[in-house]
Structure formats: C-alpha cells, structure tokens
Amino acid sequence: MSSPVPQVRSRMPRVAERAVERARLTVVPRTRGQAARMPFVALVTLVLLGGVVGLLLFNTSMQQSSFAATALEGQATTLAARQQSLEMDLDRLRDPQRIAAAAQQLGMVQACGPAFVRLGSGAVSGRPCAADGSVPFRITPPPPAKPAALDPAPTVVHVTAPPPVSAGDSGDTNGEAAGTGEGQGRNDHKNQQHLQQQQQQQQQTRR
Amino acid sequence: MRQPRAPRGSRRGSPQLRLRVGFVVIAMTLSVFGARLVQLQGLDPNSYAAMAAAEGLVKVDLPAERGDILDRNGKPLAGSIDGLMVVADPAMTAERAPELARFLYQRLDVDYVTTLNRLREQGSRFEYIARRVPATKATEVVDAAERRGFEGLDTRRDPLRDYPAGDVAANLVGFMGTDEPLAGLERTFDGLLAGTDGSARYEVGGGNRIPLGESTVTDPVDGQDLRTTLDLDLQWYTQRVLGQTVEGARGDSGFAVVMDSRTGELLAVADYPTFDANDPTSSPKADLGSRAMQDVYEPGSVEKVLTVSSLIDLGLVTPRTRIVVPPQLQREDRPINDWFPHGTIHLTLAGVIAKSSNIGTVLAADKFEQGQLYDYLRDFGLGRRTDIGVRGETQGLLPDGSAWTHQMQDRIAFGQSLSVNGVQMAAAVNTIANDGVRVSPSLVQGEATTGDGDVVGTDTTTKRRVISTGAAHDTARMMERVVDPDVGVAPGAAVPGYRVAGKTGTAQRVGEECGCYDGTFTVSFAGFAPADDPRFTIYVVVQNPRNGGGGGSVGGPAFAKIMSYALQRYGVPPTDTKPSRLPVEW
Numbered sequence: 137m138s139s140p141v142p143q144v145r146s147r148m149p150r151v152a153e154r155a156v157e158r159a160r161l162t163v164v165p166r167t168r169g170q171a172a173r174m175p176f177v178a179l180v181t182l183v184l185l186g187g188v189v190g191l192l193l194f195n196t197s198m199q200q201s202s203f204a205a206t207a208l209e210g211q212a213t214t215l216a217a218r219q220q221s222l223e224m225d226l227d228r229l230r231d232p233q234r235i236a237a238a239a240q241q242l243g244m245v246q247a248c249g250p251a252f253v254r255l256g257s258g259a260v261s262g263r264p265c266a267a268d269g270s271v272p273f274r275i276t277p278p279p280p281a282k283p284a285a286l287d288p289a290p291t292v293v294h295v296t297a298p299p300p301v302s303a304g305d306s307g308d309t310n311g312e313a314a315g316t317g318e319g320q321g322r323n324d325h326k327n328q329q330h331l332q333q334q335q336q337q338q339q340q341t342r343r
Numbered sequence: 344m345r346q347p348r349a350p351r352g353s354r355r356g357s358p359q360l361r362l363r364v365g366f367v368v369i370a371m372t373l374s375v376f377g378a379r380l381v382q383l384q385g386l387d388p389n390s391y392a393a394m395a396a397a398e399g400l401v402k403v404d405l406p407a408e409r410g411d412i413l414d415r416n417g418k419p420l421a422g423s424i425d426g427l428m429v430v431a432d433p434a435m436t437a438e439r440a441p442e443l444a445r446f447l448y449q450r451l452d453v454d455y456v457t458t459l460n461r462l463r464e465q466g467s468r469f470e471y472i473a474r475r476v477p478a479t480k481a482t483e484v485v486d487a488a489e490r491r492g493f494e495g496l497d498t499r500r501d502p503l504r505d506y507p508a509g510d511v512a513a514n515l516v517g518f519m520g521t522d523e524p525l526a527g528l529e530r531t532f533d534g535l536l537a538g539t540d541g542s543a544r545y546e547v548g549g550g551n552r553i554p555l556g557e558s559t560v561t562d563p564v565d566g567q568d569l570r571t572t573l574d575l576d577l578q579w580y581t582q583r584v585l586g587q588t589v590e591g592a593r594g595d596s597g598f599a600v601v602m603d604s605r606t607g608e609l610l611a612v613a614d615y616p617t618f619d620a621n622d623p624t625s626s627p628k629a630d631l632g633s634r635a636m637q638d639v640y641e642p643g644s645v646e647k648v649l650t651v652s653s654l655i656d657l658g659l660v661t662p663r664t665r666i667v668v669p670p671q672l673q674r675e676d677r678p679i680n681d682w683f684p685h686g687t688i689h690l691t692l693a694g695v696i697a698k699s700s701n702i703g704t705v706l707a708a709d710k711f712e713q714g715q716l717y718d719y720l721r722d723f724g725l726g727r728r729t730d731i732g733v734r735g736e737t738q739g740l741l742p743d744g745s746a747w748t749h750q751m752q753d754r755i756a757f758g759q760s761l762s763v764n765g766v767q768m769a770a771a772v773n774t775i776a777n778d779g780v781r782v783s784p785s786l787v788q789g790e791a792t793t794g795d796g797d798v799v800g801t802d803t804t805t806k807r808r809v810i811s812t813g814a815a816h817d818t819a820r821m822m823e824r825v826v827d828p829d830v831g832v833a834p835g836a837a838v839p840g841y842r843v844a845g846k847t848g849t850a851q852r853v854g855e856e857c858g859c860y861d862g863t864f865t866v867s868f869a870g871f872a873p874a875d876d877p878r879f880t881i882y883v884v885v886q887n888p889r890n891g892g893g894g895g896s897v898g899g900p901a902f903a904k905i906m907s908y909a910l911q912r913y914g915v916p917p918t919d920t921k922p923s924r925l926p927v928e929w
Contacts, residue, residue, distance in 0.1 A: 195554075198554040198555070199551075199554065201554070202551045202552050202553070202554050203551050205551075205552065206550065206551045206552065213425075213478075214479070214482070216425065217424075217425045217477070217478035217479045217482075218479050220424035220425050220477070220478070221424065221477045221478070221479045221480070223422075223424070224422070224424050224477065224505050224507065227418075227419055227422065227505070227507030227508075228507055230418065230507070231507055231508050231509065231511075232508065232511065232575065232576050232579035232580070233508070233509065233511070233579065236579075236583075247907075247911065248839075249838060249839045249840060249907050250838070250840070250841075250907055250910045250911035250915075251840065252914070252916045252917075261840070261916045261917050261919060262839075262840040262841070262916065262917050263839040263840035265839070273583070273584075273587070274583070274586070274587050274590075275583050277586060277590075278590060
C-alpha cells in the first residue's frame with residue numbers, strides 16, 4: 137500500500153489502538169441517501185405524456201394533410217381536365233378549316249402566286265400580281281345529294297303555243313287565256329330546267 | 344442504526360418459482376400467437392386478405408395517357424383528353440324522366456327521345472346517356488343536375504380521342520373504335536401510342552387516404568407522341584384543292600402527294616373523298632383507307648419520264664435525239680396510237696415528252712436491251728412497297744421474268760401494263776428531281792416501330808443513285824417543256840415566275856367488273872419546282888373524270904395551286920435562271 141499509513145500508525149498512541157480497531161469494524165453508514173422519487177416519476181410521466189400527445193398531434197396533422205391532399209388531388213384533376221378541354225378548344229380554333237372560313241367571311245381571297253421582296257435590296261423576285269379573288273376556292277364539300285323521294289323526276293308538260301291572235305274585241309279573252317297558258321308553260325319549263333340541273337348535280341355527287 | 348430489512352420478495356415466493364410461472368405464462372401467450380399465426384397465414388390466408396381488402400382498401404386504375412399524333416410543327420392531328428361517360432340509374436331517374444331528358448338534351452347534345460327511353464328503362468339499373476364527353480363538361484352537367492334536384496346520374500371514366508382538324512389527314516391518321524384503334528397510324532403504331540396502364544391500392548377512410556396505411560402504386564407509363572412529317576396547313580390546302588379538282592372534273596376519287604424533294608419527307612398525302620375522323624361511321628367504308636397507298640392503278644404517261652431518263656442514263660439518246668413519229672405504229676399484237684391525231688411528225692425526244700407521244704416513246708424504248716428497263720423501273724422503286732408505315736400498302740405490279748415480253752415493254756414504256764401506288768410513283772418522279780438519287784419516302788419523323796415490327800421513319804431513309812446527275816438534269820429540262828404554253832400539253836401547271844418541270848398522264852383504267860380497259864381514265868400530273876433546284880415534288884391523280892379532261896387540264900391546275908402554296912409557305916424564291924429552250928421539233 138501507500139507509504140504514509142505506517143507513519144500515521146506509528147504516531148498514534150497505544151490506548152487509542154483498540155478504539156481504532158473497533159471503529160474499523162463498524163458498518164459504514166450509507167452515505168447515499170435515498171434519491172427523491174418525485175422528480176423521476178414526474179420526468180417519466182412527462183415523457184410519456186409528451187410522447188402520447190405528440191403522437192396524437194402528429195397523427196392529427198397527418199390526417200389533416202391527408203384531407204388536404206385529397207382535396208388538392210380533386211382540384212388537380214378538375215384543373216387538368218379543364219386544361220385539356222381548353223387545349224381542345226384551342227386546337228379547334230387553330231383548325232385550318234375554321235381559319236379559312238373566317239378569312240373568307242372577312243372577304244379574303246387566295247394569293248395569285250408566290251412573289252418575294254428582298255428586304256436588303258428591295259428587289260422583287262417572282263411575278264407579283266394583285267389578288268382579285270377571280271379563282272374561286274371552295275373550302276366546304278358540296279351539299280349531299282337529296283334522296284330520290286325528295287327529288288322526283290321532273291314532270292314534263294308540253295304546251296303548244298297558240299297561233300298569234302289578230303287584234304280584235306272577240307279575240308281578247310282568248311289571247312289572255314293563251315297568254316296565261318304560255319306563262320305557265322314557261323314556268324314549267326324553268327322548273328323543269330331547274331329540276332334537271334338539280335338532278336345532274338345529284339348524279340355528280342353520287343358518282 | 345436500522346435493522347436490515349427482510350429480503351425482498353419473501354412474500355412473493357421464491358425467485359425460481361416466480362421465474363417458472365413467468366416462463367409458462369409467456370410460453371402460453373406465445374403459443375397462442377403462434378397458433379393464430381398459423382391459422383392466419385397457413386390455413387386460409389386468402390379469405391382474410393380479402394376481408395382486409397374489403398375493409399377500406401381501394402384499388403384504382405391509373406390509366407396511361409395515349410400519345411398524340413402530331414404534324415411536323417407539333418400541331419396535333421390526334422390528341423387525347425380526359426373524358427367521362429354520363430350514366431343513369433333508371434330506378435332513380437324514371438320518376439322525373441321527361442324533365443331530366445329535356446335538361447340533358449339541352450346540355451349534352453343527345454337525342455331527346457332516346458334519352459327519355461333510357462331514363463325510364465324498366466328493370467335496368469345502368470344506362471348510358473352520353474359517351475366520351477369532355478370531363479369538365481360532364482361534371483358540370485351532372486353537378487347542375489344535382490343542384491336542380493335530379494338524382495341517379497353519375498359519371499365514369501371514358502377516354503376521349505379528339506381529332507381537332509376533322510378530316511385533315513384522316514385517311515392516314517385513322518381513328519379509334521370504342522376501345523381499340525381501328526385504322527391508320529392509330530392502329531399501326533398502337534404499341535408506341537398506347538402506353539401501359541398503372542394501378543394504385545390504398546386504404547381509405549371517409550373518402551380520404553389513411554396515412555401510414557397500406558399503399559402500393561404502380562405508376563402508369565404514358566404513350567409516346569408520334570410525330571409525322573405532314574404539314575397540317577399544307578395538308579389541309581392540298582385536300583381542299585384536290586376536292587375541288589375531283590368535283591370539278593366529276594371524277595370518282597383522287598389523291599395528291601406532296602413530297603420534300605431533298606429528304607423524301609411526305610408533307611401532304613391527300614385523299615378524296617375523305618371522312619371526318621371524329622365521326623368515321625357516317626362515311627362509306629371505301630373512303631376510310633388511303634387511296635394514295637392502297638389503290639393500284641396504271642400511271643400512264645407520267646411513267647415516260649422514267650423510261651427516257653433511263654435511256655439518257657444509258658447514253659442511248661439525248662434530249663435532242665430526232666425521232667420520226669408516224670401516225671400509227673403497228674406492233675406485234677396491236678397498233679399503238681397517240682392521244683392526238685397527227686400525220687408523220689418530226690419530234691425531238693424533248694418534243695416526245697412535251698407532247699406526250701406514245702409512239703415516240705416506244706420508238707426510243709426500242710434501244711433498250713432485254714431487261715434493262717425492268718432493272719431501272721425496279722431501281723426507281725416500282726413493284727415494291729415504300730414501307731412508310733401505312734397499313735395495307737400495295738406493292739403495285741411490275742411484270743418480270745417471262746411476263747416481260749416485247750409487246751409488254753412497248754406498253755410499259757408509256758406507262759400501261761404496270762401498276763403503282765401513289766407514293767411509290769411520287770418517289771420515282773422525285774428521283775429525277777433529286778439529281779437522280781432515289782430517296783425513300785417517309786411519313787414518320789425520327790423512327791417508330793410498326794405493329795408488324797418494321798422500323799420506319801426519317802432515320803431509316805435510304806438513298807440510292809438510279810440515274811446520273813446529267814440524265815436527271817436533261818430529263819428535268821425536257822419536263823419543263825411540258826408546261827410551256829406554246830409547245831407543251833399542260834400550260835395550266837405553270838407557276839408564274841418559277842421554272843416548273845412536270846409530266847401529264849392520262850391512262851386507260853382497268854374496270855373492276857370486267858378486268859379490262861373499260862373506257863375510263865386515270866388522269867394525273869407529276870412535277871417539281873423550281874426545275875433547276877427542286878424543293879417539292881407534287882403528284883396529283885384523279886380517277887375517272889367525266890368532264891373529258893386529261894392530265895394537263897385536270898391535274899395541271901391543281902398541281903400549280905398546291906405548288907404555289909408550298910413555295911409561298913416555305914419561302915422558296917424563284918431561281919431566276921433561264922428556262923429550258925430545248926427544241927421540240929426538227
């Protein structure tokens with residue numbers, strides 16, 4: 137052991153030796169007093185409580201964000217659908233057929249031929265000419281042919297023209313009558329022509 | 344001094360006993376767990392899984408979005424949008440059916456009577472009211488109906504394919520049926536366009552996804568876009584000009600092909616009559632395909648430019664070769680006539696082309712040795728498919744071997760007795776425009792794989808020299824004489840200010856019933872401009888015109904209109920060089 141101990145022992149008086157001996161055998165009192173329980177229990181309770189409350193809050197917030205996610209997803213779907221619809225509208229508006237129809241409505245006509253102006257020199261290449269719309273440009277198909285039931289064969293009525301009536305009181309009524317007849321005949325003829333034209337057109341389209 | 348305490352647990356029995364009891368309790372509990380585990384996992388796992396699934400587990404299909412079909416500038420020819428179907432439960436709607444039918448008729452563009460009948464269908468719980476309605480519109484209508492107190496309407500997913508330009512390029516793009524593509528590019532490239540649907544499984548409570556609950560998501564793979572080489576605006580213009588031309592000539596049908604001379608890209612492939620891709624069922628079935636690719640016909644005099652360019656390439660003739668053209672040429676089996684009556688005339692080879700003389704061409708073609716013309720025509724791409732990705736393309740008919748007789752060669756030399764498809768012929772004529780190099784035509788930009796596994800597109804373009812540059816230039820100069828107002832047969836095809844090279848064709852047509860020439864004609868015009876530096880090759884064909892017109896008077900003006908538009912649209916200025924002045928007579 138360490139060296140100072142024998143020195144101390146040697147300096148001690150003999151009488152005290154026994155007492156010292158006894159004192160040695162005594163059970164050493166517990167120096168560590170029992171720790172207070174309160175703080176520990178409080179700490180554990182606090183931790184447990186904090187954990188439970190925290191978990192609850194965490195769960196609640198997750199639920200809340202889940203609600204928000206569902207709502208936002210719904211909104212995103214709606215907006216995506218809306219965007220697609222609008223894009224479809226846009227494509228419809230960009231349809232060359234629509235643009236051409238709108239242009240024709242504004243009175244625009246086809247250019248007569250390509251010609252170019254060189255901006256640097258101002259030189260013109262190609263043969264420029266005025267677009268006068270003399271060449272018709274049809275952008276819509278011809279109307280569909282009528283079914284036969286709606287477009288019957290023309291009824292041809294031959295009307296012989298009456299001989300010219302000489303001027304006279306007795307002939308007036310006859311003349312009028314003849315005139316009317318003739319008029320009807322002409323009308324018929326016109327109708328017939330019209331119908332024939334229609335029929336021709338119809339045949340064309342059928343072909 | 345405190346008395347030491349009695350040992351702990353003296354009242355609880357000995358530690359060993361306690362341990363034993365504890366172990367027994369734990370063992371019992373664990374064996375209960377184990378038994379339950381075996382019961383759950385070993386004996387009947389599926390029924391429990393199903394029960395769990397039924398309890399709030401939701402499975403949702405995540406549909407892949409179908410790719411768009413685009414033109415060369417990215418404008419859509421076909422696009423997909425979110426669609427919904429509106430369905431009704433007649434058990435709930437029957438009561439106020441007339442009122443609801445009226446409401447739906449006003450909002451959804453449906454037939455009133457049909458809707459009314461469906462709304463009060465007896466014994467049914469599910470009826471379609473409207474299909475493929477844009478999602479926004481469908482939800483709007485159903486919400487509005489609910490606000491008015493109507494019950495029993497619902498929506499379901501129903502993808503909607505939209506063709507914004509209607510009939511533009513419809514013959515190539517094709518269309519969709521209820522569930523699958525039925526025609527055209529839609530069907531050929533379905534594998535590329537369709538994509539793969541995904542799915543999601545998750546637990547819900549009260550309509551919301553449960554956080555930390557089970558959740559598996561397989562993301563859908565959207566279809567890819569298909570970008571074509573077509574130019575939407577040019578395609579539209581070509582279709583309208585073609586329509587007007589066919590109607591004006593009172594023809595059966597027609598088609599027009601516009602090709603970029605240098606790259607072989609098809610800028611427009613128009614067919615007439617055509618159909619509205621948004622409503623294909625209202626058109627006859629015969630109009631739903633692409634006539635430019637699927638019909639065979641005899642090209643007629645347009646083919647003469649292939650014959651004479653081959654002759655020039657062989658060094659057998661020049662544009663100034665003098666030919667004596669008799670009024671009629673007696674050949675083995677039948678006499679050959681020209682389309683115009685004439686006595687014996689003296690034409691140069693350029694004159695033979697400018698006047699489109701059959702006799703002159705046959706006399707020049709006599710210089711071929713056996714098999715030479717066949718090889719050239721084959722190199723020009725006749726008799727084999729162009730494989731641009733259009734379904735049902737015909738390969739045409741080029742007689743070979745024993746079928747190639749001398750009489751046959753006479754007729755083939757001016758374009759009869761062989762059959763082609765429109766794009767094939769356009770590519771052949773384009774060979775002359777492209778300095779004698781045939782560039783394979785293409786319809787798809789980049790590359791794409793067809794349903795049959797062929798890879799097509801501009802990336803797979805092949806170039807092959809067929810005739811020499813000199814022969815191509817000589818032929819182009821002769822073709823310029825065709826549109827000359829003084830000596831040519833197609834002055835109507837001229838584009839003012841530009842050098843235009845072209846060739847008319849008026850071919851006898853084989854009728855479907857008799858399988859013989861039935862007195863009807865196929866008239867056509869093929870050409871390119873500017874003649875000395877071609878940018879576009881255009882081929883217009885009209886079947887069976889009844890106005891008595893030929894290739895020059897029917898096809899020529901249509902060619903000129905389309906060419907003018909293309910030159911203007913792509914900003915191609917005139918070359919301002921001297922036009923061809925080759926002599927036509929001697």
